Amino acid sequence: QVQLQQSGPGLVKPSQTLSLTCAISGDSVSSISASWSWIRQSPSRGLEWLGRTYYRSKWNSDYALSVKSRITINPDTSKNQFSLQLNSVTPEDTAIYYCARTSGWFVFDFWGQGTLVTVSS
Amino acid sequence: SYELSQPPSVSVSPGQTTSITCSGDKLGDRYTYWYQQRPGQSPILVIYQDTKRPSGIPERFSGSNSGNTATLTISGTQSVDEADYYCLAWDSSTALYVFGTGTKVTVL
Numbered sequence: 092q093v094q095l096q097q098s099g100p101g102l103v104k105p106s107q108t109l110s111l112t113c114a115i116s117g118d119s120v121s122s123i124s125a126s127w128s129w130i131r132q133s134p135s136r137g138l139e140w141l142g143r144t145y146y147r148s149k150w151n152s153d154y155a156l157s158v159k160s161r162i163t164i165n166p167d168t169s170k171n172q173f174s175l176q177l178n179s180v181t182p183e184d185t186a187i188y189y190c191a192r193t194s195g196w197f198v199f200d201f202w203g204q205g206t207l208v209t210v211s212s
Numbered sequence: 213s214y215e216l217s218q219p220p221s222v223s224v225s226p227g228q229t230t231s232i233t234c235s236g237d238k239l240g241d242r243y244t245y246w247y248q249q250r251p252g253q254s255p256i257l258v259i260y261q262d263t264k265r266p267s268g269i270p271e272r273f274s275g276s277n278s279g280n281t282a283t284l285t286i287s288g289t290q291s292v293d294e295a296d297y298y299c300l301a302w303d304s305s306t307a308l309y310v311f312g313t314g315t316k317v318t319v320l
Contacts, residue, residue, distance in 0.1 A: 128309070138247075138255070138298055140309040153307050156213065189254060196261050198245050198300065198309070202254035 093117035095190050095203040103184075103210050109177040112167075113190030113203055120166045120173055121146045126193045129164060129175045132205075133186035143193070144173055180210045214303040216312035223318045224289045232315045234282040234299030244282035245300040246275060248293075255298065259284060286317070294319045 099111035111129070118125060126145035132138050142154035144164045154162050163176045177184060190203040216236040224230035234244060246259035257266055259275035262282065272287045282301075286293055299312035 137314055138311040140311065155308055156306065196243075196264075197257065197266065198260060198302075199247070199255070200257050200260075200266065202256075205254055 093192060093201040095192065095201055097188070097190055097203040097206045099206055099208075101207055101209060103180055103208060104212050105181055105210055106179055109175070109180050109184060109188075109208055109210070111175045111188055111190075111206055111208070112172055113174070114170065114172040115192075116171075118192065118194070120144075120171050121168055122194070123147060124195055127164075127166070127173045128191045128193065128199065130189045130191055130199070131184075131186040132189070135183075136186070139186075141175070141177075182210050184208070185210045213306065214301070214308075214310050216299055216301060216310055218297075218299060218312040218315045220313070221316040221318065223320055224286075225320055226291060227288055229285060229287045230289055230317060231286075232284045232297050232299075232317065234284070234301075234312045235280055236282075236301060236310075236312075237280060239280050239282055239301060240278045242301050242304065244275070244277045246273075246282075246284045247298045247300065248295045249298065250295045258297075289317075289319055291319050293317060 094116045096114045103109045126143045128143040129141040144152045161178045166173045187205045191199040192201045243261045247255035248258050249255040262277040263275045274285045298314045
């Protein structure tokens, strides 16, 4: 059974960097049939896919246009996890952040527990 | 950018059938996915590739997709089905996933 365990701070100051980690058990971040995404949810924006990382003979990433200039998603093969970094945050980035797996045709079949991140001074 | 629209809410009596629509330009040309989210919980995949149910999802959940509209149908709705439901599609032109606006299902 795949499990995704999220960790990271719940409070970030405006203009700073939001950093979260998603530890994977039951699968590999390097799996050639999987991709690993970050998704956030807020009352104003609903569910919003932020981006993904995946390995297909080399590492790749795709990012949502709304955050493309500020986001980085990186794999960490030594710890079998992946991370989210969102730079220059504002209060509009306040949301519950989720990590999720896609495997083959099963899009977002496993999710992390969610992390409420508040952007406030 | 690609957009998916859902009705904000639907109400249904226990045992009845309810349908939730998801509308987008030529949505029938791409696969649609459906997620259930109960309060305080992470979403759960209930339909993939328009019509298929992952293992463990009850048979009362079914899906269809044609033209500009995908539909999630819950037959014999139970109180445990009260939740928010979101559709999802892949926008191939931008290589991005797009979520629908979400529908709150209330079982009266």
